[in-house]
Amino acid sequence: MYPTLFRIPHQIGPLPVFGWGWALVAWAVYVVLGLGVTLIRGRRPSEVWGQIPFALLVAAVLVWVFPALEETGSTGQPIGLAIRSYGVMLLLAMVAAVGLAYLRARQVGLNPEIILSLAIWLFVGGIAGARAFYVIEYWDEFQRETIWQTVAAIAKFTEGGLVVYGAVLGGLSAGAIFVRRHNLPILAMADLIAPSLAVGLSLGRIGCFLTGCCFGGVCGDGHLCVAFPFGAPAYVHQFEEGTLWGIDLRVERDGRLMIKRVVPGSAAERAGLRAGQRLIYYRLHPWNEVWRERLAGNFDREAARTETEQGERVLWKVGDLPATSRPVYPTQILASVNAALLAWLAWTFYPIRRRDGTVFALMFTLYPVSRFLLEILRDDEPGQFGTPLTISQWFALLTLILMAFLWWAIWKRPAQLAFGRR
Numbered sequence: 001m002y003p004t005l006f007r008i009p010h011q012i013g014p015l016p017v018f019g020w021g022w023a024l025v026a027w028a029v030y031v032v033l034g035l036g037v038t039l040i041r042g043r044r045p046s047e048v049w050g051q052i053p054f055a056l057l058v059a060a061v062l063v064w065v066f067p068a069l070e071e072t073g074s075t076g077q078p079i080g081l082a083i084r085s086y087g088v089m090l091l092l093a094m095v096a097a098v099g100l101a102y103l104r105a106r107q108v109g110l111n112p113e114i115i116l117s118l119a120i121w122l123f124v125g126g127i128a129g130a131r132a133f134y135v136i137e138y139w140d141e142f143q144r145e146t147i148w149q150t151v152a153a154i155a156k157f158t159e160g161g162l163v164v165y166g167a168v169l170g171g172l173s174a175g176a177i178f179v180r181r182h183n184l185p186i187l188a189m190a191d192l193i194a195p196s197l198a199v200g201l202s203l204g205r206i207g208c209f210l211t212g213c214c215f216g217g218v219c220g221d222g223h224l225c226v227a228f229p230f231g232a233p234a235y236v237h238q239f240e241e242g243t244l245w246g247i248d249l250r251v252e253r254d255g256r257l258m259i260k261r262v263v264p265g266s267a268a269e270r271a272g273l274r275a276g277q278r279l280i281y282y283r284l285h286p287w288n289e290v291w292r293e294r295l296a297g298n299f300d301r302e303a304a305r306t307e308t309e310q311g312e313r314v315l316w317k318v319g320d321l322p323a324t325s326r327p328v329y330p331t332q333i334l335a336s337v338n339a340a341l342l343a344w345l346a347w348t349f350y351p352i353r354r355r356d357g358t359v360f361a362l363m364f365t366l367y368p369v370s371r372f373l374l375e376i377l378r379d380d381e382p383g384q385f386g387t388p389l390t391i392s393q394w395f396a397l398l399t400l401i402l403m404a405f406l407w408w409a410i411w412k413r414p415a416q417l418a419f420g421r422r
Helices: 022-040 045-049 052-069 085-107 112-137 147-155 164-181 186-211 233-241 287-295 331-352 358-377 391-412
Strands: 004-009 078-084 247-251 257-262 278-284 302-308 313-317
Touching: 004 085, 022 052, 052 078, 052 147, 078 085, 085 112, 085 186, 112 164, 112 186, 164 186, 186 331, 186 358, 233 287, 331 358, 358 391
Parallel strands: none
Antiparallel strands: 004 078, 247 257, 257 278, 278 302, 302 313
16 A cells, blocks of 8 residues: 655745746746747747636646645645655556547547547546545545635545546546537447546556555455555544454344454454453544554553443553554455456457447446446445445446446447447
8 A cells, every 4th residue: 555656845945846936937938938939830829829828727726726735744834745646546547548549549540639639528527526426425524624625625636535436427428528519429439438448447446456445345364355554544444343453243133232253363352352242332532533642652542442241341552453454355456457357348349349339338237247246345335325235336226227228229220330340
């Protein structure tokens, strides 16, 4: 798990990097030189002025947005902009996806420049949809004291917190608008970009693994299990569930907790807890408090307290916390491999398709099935609507219903292709 690759320092020499600093100076020099070259080449003044709004937009981002994303130290002063592994993998996913679609467009005789323009719409729409979906689902995590702090928290999407189905809804909606504006065949374009969507998802899931989000449930000590370090999302989740100490709990009909299993060699076993015991008291301190005590080196402070029906009391100290989480299923890696296989299938099926839309429909028929099964192994989302099914599983079922209608519509159309079979 490597959520942060490196940090761009807040200040170099007399000026900060972002804000009214070096990045703005470098951008201004680049813009001036670019406009000069444009004029020297004899371009019309209107073309030069047309580049000004974009240049000002980038400058505004450098001056106001990037400083808001910088991390602060214990004194509240900015220490620099963290380059997150999730954001880097997101960038690589975009480059790979666009490159794949660009190559396919050239093969079928479509102007590749259209792919570059479409990619911007898909990226912006996909990120907006994925982030909106996550923010709505976990709104409590983003509420801050001021509206600007809340907006800044929402904007930090490079740290994780994107939902695939939100990305699909946002990206495809933006893509559909682009395709209609340019009078392109929508089903043929959907087939063309289908492998790219899967490639982007595959690389994006590697970012999830490096960040630690989208983790699986406890899986024992097998070779396919991974343990995340202190403070990782899986670690915090297990602490808040009360299972981090090495106990598996079950809620009885009377609302009390019963210990189903005690992990051999765990803190729970060392404390003398046994399977079959019922807990009449189990109090966990808030994770933020435990986190601060651990970082401050206060290992003797209380982190949790339990009491059994037999009157056995156990005081769990901050120093009793394990170095890593309990082993969990590497669902991020499984999802990445799954998406890579779907990308390969979509890419190889493209030349033998007989109707537009079949590649897209095939991929989005198989993906909901695999995602539904992967959700069984995941442990980061609760059931919804009074059922054990997560929100992603509900969307998987909805997607399958929509794909049934799409297959029906495709087979109602004549067997013809807009771009050829290459």
